[in-house]
Amino acid sequence: MTTAEIQEEIRRLKKEKDFCILGHAYQSHDILEIADFTGDSYGLALSAREAKQKNIIMCGVRFMGEVVKTLSPDRHVYLPNPMAGCPMAEQLTREDVIRLKERYPEHAVCAYINTTAELKTACDVIVTSSSAVDILRNYPADKILFIPDCNLGRWVEKQLPEKEFVFYSGGCPTHMRVKKENVLESKKLHPDAELLVHPECLEEVSELADYVGSTTGIMAYAKKSDKKEFIIGTEQAIVEHLQFECPDKKFYLLSDCLVCHNMKLTTLMDVYNTLLGNGGEELIMSDELISGSYKPIERMLNS
Ligand code: SF4
Incomplete structure (x- = not known):
């Protein structure tokens, strides 16, 4: 099957089996194309709450699935690749x-x-x-x-x-691999580009940036800016998505070490197999665990 054929089958199956698919921004483009919602972990958990479907597939890493399950305990939440964790x-x-x-x-x-x-x-x-x-x-x-x-x-x-x-x-571990030397080297190569980095980067990197913010913040900044070139200091997928959304601008990855291999574990085939019932893992959490982890999340929601 080609990628387009698998995507078509996924679209058919998710409708037939009442699934909503969430795609974290660090996932590959072929996954984001079949997702009902895309964004960061928090935004996705909120979107899942609003979704009508009984079943949710979280394309991301385990803690993201747990947050979705905590906020929507009445749904079945699946992680397409059970190995996808966050170190x-x-x-x-x-x-x-x-x-x-x-x-x-x-x-x-x-x-x-x-x-x-x-x-x-x-x-x-x-x-x-x-x-x-x-x-x-x-x-x-x-x-x-x-x-x-x-x-x-x-x-x-x-x-x-x-x-x-x-x-x-x-x-x-992904963001911490980038060093000040990578910044200096990249700025030399792209002197007209603005540097946008995630606050998970080391301080020696963040203090050289034009903008420091979340994945969503970086994407919004780059899309809105009048500038034409950007060095992106967060996971590689963001460069791919920005380039796709803003073809008239140029995006450079700050360092080729900015690849989260845990986020890359989930593939389109994993999503397909989960829908078929041949793969993935349903996240099971006890009522006690859900209510205990909900309390500090609720404080965030109410702040
Ligand atoms: S980039 Fe990967 S390792 Fe880093 S916080 Fe996100 S999931 Fe975890």
Whole structure:
């Protein structure tokens, strides 16, 4: 079967079997073409809540599927490739968080959404890269323990000098591979391009950027800007999608190490097999886990 034929079958099957397909922006273009909703993990979870279908396929990594299931517990949520996990989400366990809380008893625990559902049950509030600054500015605590991504945490800290932060030294292995030297080299090659980076990048990279923001923020900035060239400091797929959406502009990947192999595990065939009932994994979460991880997510939603 050709890619177009598989996509056609997927479109037919999802209608017939009452499935909604969510495609994270880091997925390949052939997957985004058959998705009902595309975007970042938080936006997708909200879209899933509004969707009418009983079954949801989350094309992304495991923690994203867990957030979808937490916000839509009455739906069947499937991960097309059960191996697709996020290494950052695995850096801390719930027990680690409990130990950190004992060490910092006066701090509110704020976790990035890129964490497991189990870890979330030990946290006070969840944030995304696009909402972290606003949520923590209004959050009723002056002392924040920010986990697990210290790069995102330090970027938030800079914008909230009135708050006191402590960090865990975790982070995204994909974004952390980029160094200042990559920036200098890329700027030399593309002197007219603006540099747009994700706050998961190291501080030495972010401080050289023209814009720092979430995946959604980077895409919106590049589309709106009058500039014609951009160096993109986030996952490679974003360059592909931007180039497709803005053919009159040029996009360069900051470094070829910006490829998240975990995000690339999911293929169109995995989605097809999940619809056929021959693959994928339905995410099963206990009521206790759903209600425990919902509490800090709810604080984010209500902020
Ligand atoms: S890009 Fe980083 S944070 Fe996102 S899924 Fe990959 S490893 Fe996890």
